[in-house]
Amino acid sequence: MTLLAVERVSKSFAGNRVLNEVSFDVRAGEVLALVGENGAGKSTVLGLITGLLAPDSGRVVYDGDPVTSWSPHRAREVGIGSVHQELSLNPHQTVAENVFLGQWPSRRGFVLRRDLARRARPLLERVGLDVDPMTRAGRLPLGRQQLVELAKALASKPRLLILDEATSALDDDQVKGVFTVVDELRAAGSSVIIVSHRMGELFAVSDRLTVLKDGEVMATRERAETGHDDIVHLMIGRELSDLFPPKAGEVAAPVEGEDALAIPSEEAIASDKAAAEETPAAPPVPAGRPVLSARGLTVPGACADVDLDLEPGRIIGLGGLQGQGQRAVLRALFGLVKHTGRIELDGRPARLASPREAIRSKIAYVPEDRKVEGLHVAQTVRANLSLTNLDVVTPARRLTTVDRGAEARLVDDLVERMRIKVTGPDQEARRLSGGNQQKVALARWLPSRPRVLLLAEPTRGIDVGTKREIYHLLRRLADSGVAVLVTSGDTMELVGLCDEVAVMYEGAVVDRLAGADLTEERLVRASVTGTEAGTNV
């Protein structure tokens, strides 16, 4: 019997189609795994099922009835419980209050704390959580909070339980506990939809797997009839195109339209008048001698013991599942977070305690969230570009006003060479498309001629054409002697762009792939298994 059917559902955000005619179903007493890369549309599908979102077209049928005017309240009433990666707990209330959040059992209208704690205890035991129900939820470590979420979902006695990366913060024993609960539910005739990046977990617990890619269902497979390789292939399922420039050491194959692309060379970008006199711009550093090397880089709670060598001319990628510590590595190297470990610049020990020091050491950082850290979105393109280059626009250095002429030359030059589409230099940054915002975020660093360029998710939310421009630009920067470090959740991007990819898993580098070993299959396998790809084949 089918409990839930998703029928030809489509959904767009701001004109961007996230789901395209997605159909699948969940049978009663079944565990269905939903698999796909980041951005494949899993979270959107789950949002539609739990009533957080409404579909543009198509419908969701639950228990034989088409679902209309869905809301989280309705979804919960009809027996859909869910645990999300993003916690919905109120950190200021007690565990017991959170377990029954929104549906507190009451006696004559009054919710009795002792009553609440008494009722919460068996649910907490069931998920293997040994905490005082009167503890404030915010005081628990993340993993335990996730288990409270599970207890909360179970409190409404769900017929359909959704686990969206619900085990991401749990240790092995806790995960086993969760699977015991899943088995119990299945035995009792309830259904479970599980989303996880850990392939092993999915195969351990699911009955069927539905693979999503780019907002479409690729296939649904019985667990017994499939394997890791099959699923990974379905997840990636696309060919490398001419999106990427040739790698370091490869001969540049003539690419059509390359000239028209007019990627700025480093000299051209450094619009300072002095730049013209200095040729070549950056003395080619002998390959193999790192500009920046890190040994035992550790950010408590985020990454541990990471070794990295950033060499001029090479693009290094940090791969792995989302949130495995990649971001912390970048932020540490830019002096944004406290870290330990040894860092050397040009072979000399260096301290990167603040972004100021990092910038002085010619390190540039283009963060993941352009709108918060990368740009001043409410300000103009001009202001964004000149703010990081005050040395250029105030020629006499400190205590002088901005030289409007120099500023205009700088801005015009960067806009033209980076092909930033703006109505004019006074357009506000927030009015630009994501791709153009990213170009501005990148362009503002170029005049200061960084030697190390750190980029987090450089192409997230950007159309393919702009992606291509950015890939080529990064390669040109590398060719001119910049050492580039990129994190990305897009495996194709890492494989296509990088000379070497360090795969991170739970804060540590578990594998390094380069040359012929750098393939999407191996990268994904290393990411999901958390081991060296070779050992698992």
Add this chain to the structure above:
Amino acid sequence: MNGRFTRAVVAITAVGALAATAACGVDSGDGKSDDKSGGKAKALKVGWSTIYLTPSWMQQTDKMIKDDVAKLKGEGKVADYQVFNANGDTSQQIAQIRAMIQQKYDVILVDAGSSTALNPALEQAVNAGITVANFDSLVTSEKVVRVGTDQKEWGRMMGEWLGEKLGGKGKIIAFNGPAGVAVSEERWQGAQEGLKKYPGIKVAANVHSEYNLAPAAQAFASAYSANPDIDGVFSQGGALSAAALQTLIKQKKKLVPITGENYNGFLKLWKDNKAGGFSSLSTAQPNYLGVIALRAAVAKAGGDTVPNQITVPLPKITDDTLDQYVKPDQPDDSYPIQDLPQSEIDKLIGK
């Protein structure tokens, strides 16, 4: 052990220290109040609670009362004087009155923030044997001594003067305060009564404005452009009068009679243009209301009989007496006034 506990201890200590500091502030202020009680009759402890202290009128009043308190201290009649500023908060003013009751003040002076809200507190003070004198902005309670001026009389006086000045014939603009404000309404009522005697006078326009120069100038200019042929202006506030006269001067029009108030800015303009034929009658809400209230309260506390309702006559500033009032060296935003002779004060408080 753990930093949180340490912080809690630190916090509690700090809170304690803070409170102790507050307490010390109290101690240092204490004890100086009753050091001067040596005379035959008991020297009085006087407090003034005012709804505002910052406007220049209040500052002048404060200074006048202080000067008089110095005199009374010399005579051994007043031991201590304290000002309480409610800063626009009527509830705060109630708290001040209650605090004065608890601190056993002998005399409470009040410039009220509300005509009704202070009544229970003031009556409680009276019941506790405290002499309460209220001046300027008055309350409705009849159990306290109230010292004020007659706002209707203000309007009537101005209306009658204007009617006579124009020979009972002509068009005027009435320039009043904000609609709905009690003082403005009362003055205008009085003016209408005064003008009744001169049926030949027509009110061409009735303009309302705040008692501030800038909005008043705008309001008057638009009314005047619609009625350029007026023969006079009934204005009921100093800033209003100054705005009207400025407009006439700027537009180089005939300087028709405009009634006014002892707002120094207006008085200066008047003086400058007196030779040009400008004429006015002005009056004032006199600052010595506070002094009269103080004298009345001191007398009453000393056992004398004092009327509960003291209406202070409005001073008259005419073309002839203008020079005694106007202060060319002082800012526009001041209210020059002549001191009231002690004999006049004694007469008002029934001595």
Add this chain to the structure above:
Amino acid sequence: MSERLTGALRGNLDVAGLGALLVVLLAAYSHYDSELFTPASITILSAQFLPLILAAMGQSTVMLAGGIDLSLGSVLALAMAVFAVRAEDGVVVAGALALAAAASTGAANGVLVAYAGLPPIIVTLAASFLWGGVTLVVLPQPGGHVPSGLVDAYNNGWNGLALPVLVIVAVLVLWKAVRTTRFGLSLYAVGGNEHGAYASGIGTRKVKIAAYALAGVFVGLAGIGLAIQTGSGDATIGAPYTLNSIAASVLAGVSFFGGVGQMRATVLAALLIGLLTNLLLFTGLSPFYQLILQGAVLIVAIAVKTFATRERTD
């Protein structure tokens, strides 16, 4: 050991700290006013502090739900005006009308906040003018008349009982009850994590509207108290309560971001602010220095409190 001990200490640090400060203030106060602890003094002082305490409770209610109410002073004046105008027809009817007026204006604020999608600070600022205007329509000039027997009983005690104290105790008990209803828990849940509450099936809009309405009830009671205290109504008297109620709530440790705070701490903090102002009146300092000192004490107290209760982030 100390997980539980420090937890309990921290949980009550606001109340404990405020209590300690209150004890010191009371000691200093009684040094001045030796009759402080007599029934008469307690009655008078509680009559004076009741409006601020109730207004602060209203403000705290809204802040717990993650909002703020800048129209509180106007709503307070409206309730006061309605009560004063109708008091002669019967105190009970007038009280009911005033409470209904305050609760419905509160609910209207809530509807605007919940549905307009605008920040509460803007919506309630606009609403403050709206309700201020309505109050002037009800009572254009100070007036109205509250039966003098009631005024006397309230200000000077009724058969030896301090009525305002009873009212505060009753309202605290009422709050305690509300706090343990589903609505009470929802209030904290919405304030603590609105998205999470919505995803858990809580009708967050309804909760917000109810929170503002409940705040309206508290503020309405404050307005009635003020009308009885002053024996009349005055449309302009409410304004200072807006900021004072916020100051009391913040001092009590109610978070601007919602979800955190205890009502008994709010009551203590409002009492503290009232006592502190009174105490400064005793010091004989010039009025301007009193203002400076009052501000300084508030800032220091809040800074110490924030420092002491800050979560560790490292």
